[in-house]
Amino acid sequence: MVNIPEYYAGKNVLISGATGFMGKVLLEKLLRSCPGVKAVYVLVRSKAGQSPKARVADMINCKLFERLQAEQPDFAEKIIAVNSELTLLELDLSKEDQGILVENINVVFHCAATIRFNEPLKDAMQLNVLATQKMLALAHRMKHLEIFIHVSTAYAHCDREVIEEVVYPPPVNYRKLIDSLDWMDDDLVATLTPKLIGERPNTYTYTKALAEYLVQQEAGDLNVAIVRPSIVGASWKEPFPGWIDNFNGPSGIFIAAGKGILRTMRASNDAVADLVPVDVVINTTLAAAWFSGSQRVNRPRSILVYNCTTGGINPFRWGEVEYCINMTFKNNPLEQAFRRPNVNLRSNPFTNQYWTTVSHTLPALLYDGYLTLMGHKPRMMKTITRLHKAMMVLEYFTSHSWVWNTDNVAMLLSNMSPEDKKVFNFDVRQLNWAEYMESYCMGTKKYVLNEELSGLPAARKHLNKLRNIRYTFNTILVVLIWRVFIARSQMARNIWYFVVSLCFKFLSYFRASSTMR
Template structure:
């Protein structure tokens, strides 16, 4: 081990520690496991709460997880790293997480640190299920943590948008509009239809059940975890990795990733939102570095109150949704995706009427024509259904692409200042050096390589297809304009004469400018 590694207080703390992680098969969870086994090689063991899925046993799911490209770097450093990772079969929806007596005993007797990142991230999950997954799971976790004999630190992953009904969100836990206990009781007996009818009234000024239940979960923590070494991290919109272990790594279609793919394939052309609204996107590796740092700090400092840490980028004020569009379209021109149906383009508008007009003309009508073609050649029509699916997905983002929030990060800055130089280098979360233009290049590349699993060697051919689609698009646009001009203007002789004279003047002016440039 190098001297620099020996000097790391965080790495030293994690030596011979056993860790329990929920949500390890999720986007953040995978990155967390990889970072721990790569940067803290002397960890005793990592236990992952995993549920069987689609006939795959939990051990098979963990083997599949660690076999992925995300773990290529640590695999080169330590080929036997997976020996320190074990699956505990369970489900956050089950009583006591569905843990067997022996697995529960392992957590109680051996684990020192808990990372809780399991949750539903579907914005419009039915309220009953969202409560069970995001709120009831917290009560189960805290009950388990109160039994743990070696517990030193708990990190709960919330969201910066838990209190998105406020413009300025402090690093504190806010009282909810309704007591979580009452909703938990109601979720046990109330009829589904009644619960669904009451949803809008219950969530009130929050945009969805996800942000509402995340706020309830924080309040449950404030009431039932006062005597536990617990801290809350609130990431904003989590995007692909910035640096570690692979720039641009991403494994799901949530948030910006779905926008990159849908735009790159030519299916998404318009969204409701403001070009000037802040796009508060944080790289997943930055989020994970902060989680590990928080776990260390909570254990060694044992704060008297439950600290809340914002993990956001909005305070930098350098990335807007307009910039996201600009950078994304620029890089998609060269990092072209396979099987695109149109040349990529995306525009935000705050006018809902204009949005629906744009969508009808640029998304729905082309999808209808493509489905007609699919029927003619005897294949199943898919494009209208796919367009509708994308529409429903992006509409859940309207609230976040139309508004901006202030997320003060005083606690995060304070934590960073308490870290040594070597720890800031290994587990740093300072974003001052983040170049968004470069970040989006890696993001587009990562979506192509890791999410769509496309062959990078075919990128040149994909770009040729893009250029053909661009030429075809221009031909269609100019043809449509010519038809409109002919139908509207050329019916009148006088208007036709005016149009011809105007066109000649414009042409003469452009010719003169061109001649001067040549000279």
């Protein structure tokens, strides 16, 4: 077998979802590490008055592509923007564009999907299922197609505890569901949605499971593979550590914790946080296309599925995530933090609800009251409400653990040359979680919030100020409790004096013990 860059040399590649988080990283990595690739066609729709070509030009003019720009200044000439809307008939492609794609494409990466977990079922079906069906229909017409890669999610079958690298049949016939949704109004669909998705937590995981089965059923003689990443986070190494450009998934939660807004969260400390760096997912995806594309003549009958996860290979738990976030943002604070970073995970829903009220709602109301008195527009309760909605979406995933089989991923790695293993590394056994989490948190500071590292001294000074305010507040609170409750009751004073004297006795005992040593 040729190595990975040699496989892509001279080939034309089609990417859907190239303007999304994973799509951008895929485009950058493909062009940088496979410089012989002939052209990369990207399906992009017009948005906010911008043409597809203008959107691509804006996209590649960002930090992510700086390394590629330095190494290959003319890389943009290989990117061809194709006007397309995935939810419309024939992907809204012109006849001319259809002809070009049919005649030239060798490799397809279907990454486009809605990642909004609670998208209305009709919309989620349009974007995750019907768009996949249209992409497959186009792929069937391609004369030189070698491999079609469908990017799914490891949580497509989260109603199972053990998830193998196979396509599972869905609970409903997707064709009948598509036909039914055509005549149902939105209210009826909303009423039926909980019954349809069953034990799955949202429409995202449900429709991704349907899309996988559709791919299996409608692939026909196409050479197809499926990549299932778990919770995709910031980059591990490439193009540089910690790159992230959005608030999606855990990133927004990390930022809220760093700002001191998030203080409590429903999660199990012992549950595995199946985070996977985005460059690990992209390297797996490129390698999967290389392997199946090279083996297309003698390919296996069943579709190869790759569970791109970390929990079974290099587990990292939510309790460890909490510790890393708190430590990183205390040492390298975000600018203008609301409070000192101190998020706590709680598995008990009632305890979490109590601390949510005490640590989130009440401070937000007080702060908004202060802003109103100062003549400013209140904003903290709005932020807290958005944060609570995001946490409710993630609650299911932070409170459960799954066992994913990763035999195909191990097989893929074993078939790669030593050089390819370095360039397209997805061996998560090498991942140091503490270092990765620090890079991730710093990435949210640098690339999402656009905060310069030169501002760290001022941010640390601000954090110390918040600490002093907290100590002052606690002291005043203790004095008030004393004056209002203890000083007026003889029994309360006796209990207070007893507790204080007991503490002094313990201190004296330990001081005497240490002196004797």
